[in-house]
Amino acid sequence: MQTSMPDLVAQFVRARSVSVPLLAITTPDPAATIGLIRTYGLRSPGSDQEDPVFSWDVSRGLMPVNSGAEKALAALLGTGKASVTINPSETLKLLANVPPKSVVFFHNAHRFIRNEFVSQGIWNLRDLFKGKPATLVLLAPTIDVPAELFHDLLVLEETLPGREQLAAIIKDQCVQAQINPPSEDAMAQAVSALQGLAAFPAEQVVALSLSKRNGINLARLWERKRQMINATPGLSVWGGNERFQDIGGVQAAKDFLSKLFKGNDPPKAVVFLDEIEKMFSGSLSSNQDSSGVTVSMLGTLLTYMQDHKARGVIFVGPPGTCKSMVAKASGTEAGVPAICFDLGAMKASLVGQSEGQLRQALSVVSAVADDNVLFIATSNNVSALPPELLRRFKYGVMFFDLPSAAERETIWAIYRGHFRIPAEIALPADQGWTGDEIRTCCELSWQLGCSLEEASAYIIPVSIRAADQLKELRSQANYRYLSASYPGPYLMDKAEAAQGPNLRMYVA
Incomplete structure (x- = not known):
């Protein structure tokens, strides 16, 4: 068991200590999140008993998670059945009567929060839960908070498991399978292969990749990782096996990337944005899209690259001059994933949905690369790019001319x-x-x-x-x-x- 409280739980405990009534947690694994919070953060000071904990989902309705909630739910329902709580807006009305110090986990909130009855029901609990006190916790992979709740809902984020957590998962699965844990080098490779997976799928893929004869199957771990990345809207792992030796010319570009990957703090993934000027063609003031989706997504990417100190370089030149080939081959050359980044595939009809999918994709990229990413963008016309985007690619622009x-x-x-x-x-x-x-x-x-x-x-x-x-x-x-x-x-x-x-x- 961990001896220190995880950051997410520490934030949750602090929020409850000051009676914050409405919380949202973006998480890739709600069950693991609830388990983690219950391990550390659902006992009132001086009490050995867990406070009443409820869970709601659209399939089962309102359910008790512990004995304290069982008694409370029976009192709430009276002679009714739990199935009457399938309707989310009706359930939110019922929650007004939960006992003090209750915690209610509301699953897949992103699918309901835009409904006017649901958003109003959540808002109606704000003052009631503040006074009890009690806490409503909205769980979702990403969440677009409507304007009416923007100032009332505290949003916390649970990141994907880090290297230490993944190493612990591997060791635990080895113990369960009665297999010796891998060597230090093999453990490092296995953890790298698992980065980007949530805790539950990481446990499953490790369990499927273990054998008493061969130990841990790294190829199977990497295959599951590729599947996970490919399942993320807008992301796909390049499956080619090109190397720099297969590309004639452009020696300065190949030398630069080779030195970068062999130097201090080498990137752990390449993110490839092909023809980036087309991705952001609606972001310039002279050609803005009417929905504002492109401008909003540009802002999200700029903020990510700034906050995460992401590195980047832009390859510009006429078509057919090996720009894309060099970018894709750099991943194979360095032995790291080359992830194709398709902004168009992340776009939805609503600004919030598009931003949510972009944030989810960037979260996966960060986890896969241990927050150490090299962005390589190609372009046939750099002048079409916003200057603030060019500044984020701090390694500058390389020109791929016709070959000599x-x-x-x-x-x-x-x-x-x-x-x-x-x-x-x-x-x-x-x-x-x-x-x-x-x-x-x-x-x-x-x-x-x-x-x-x-x-x-x-x-x-x-x-x-x-x-x-x-x-x-x-x-x-x-x-x-x-x-x-x-x-x-x-x-x-x-x-x-x-x-x-x-x-x-x-x-x-």
Whole structure:
């Protein structure tokens, strides 16, 4: 048993000591939260008896949790049955008569609190419970407090289990399975694999991953973690196995990330935001969405990155220049999860719902990464981003230009090997090609059974299709952004000189 009181319970005890009547606790595991609070915080000073504790949910109605509540509930119901308390607003009326010092846990409050009868019923208990005193505790994974309760409801947050708690869960499951606990190194790996899970699923997955012959199965723990992340709206774990050696060019970007992950305090997860300018296209004053959802979500993300001292870098450049590939490969390279972050999938019709889903996603990210995250965003147009968002990405902006002649040579070698294209097949003219266009040429040559030169006839490079946009991007990047290909700032003249001779002519 823990010897010190958890922070959540300490806050709960302090709130009860000053007769706070209305509480909300955001928690990933309500049953564990109730158990934790009952362990420490439901006895009045000088008493060995637990105060009356009730629990309400929409399936069972109002139920007693301990003997003190059994007697009280019988008096409340009289000759009626507990099923009459299924209706939440009627139950809230009934709660006016609970005995002093009672605690009532109200499950899945986020599904009912927006109902006008429920919110009014909660508010009606404020002064009654303050005077008794008694406490109504709303439990929810996230909660959007309506305006009428905003100043009356104290919201507490229970974070997902930390490393010490997860280690204790592993040891406890090993004892129950009569298996020796893992070594210190294996324990550290197992805890890392469990981070982000609530206590109950952590117990279940550890129990399923133990065997007397092989000990703890780390692969199974990681698979459950991937499933948990993927079940969170807007989050998914990248499942590719690309490494930096599979990416030609952009050596400065790869070197920077490699040093970052091998240095002091390396990130424990990568969060990848693809085409971030599209995620926040409605946040600029010139293009604000009418609902205010995008602006509100931007504020939530900015606050998170500021409060959690999150690190970040933005990769900008024309399409096809390996920005996304480098971001995703960095997770595999470092042996940490690469989590794709889709803000659009978190959006709902109501501002509060969207913010709640974003906060839930960020909470999972924090737990998975032990609050040590590297955000990598890609963009084709940094000028479309709000300046306050750019400031949060404190590692700056790296410009991914079209690959130089030397970089293209490396890229050709990688994809010729991948598609088994013989060395004697000549390369086509490729000035102004991106790495993605080189890959497409090799893929077409393999699929069509033709030469690279013939395959190149089906490719119009982005340097031709979007010549004006490319020129504007390079002008923006010149001396302002870091180069992804070489140390220091991007220099437009140097980059253009490195493109090589114009081997292929295009006629407009």
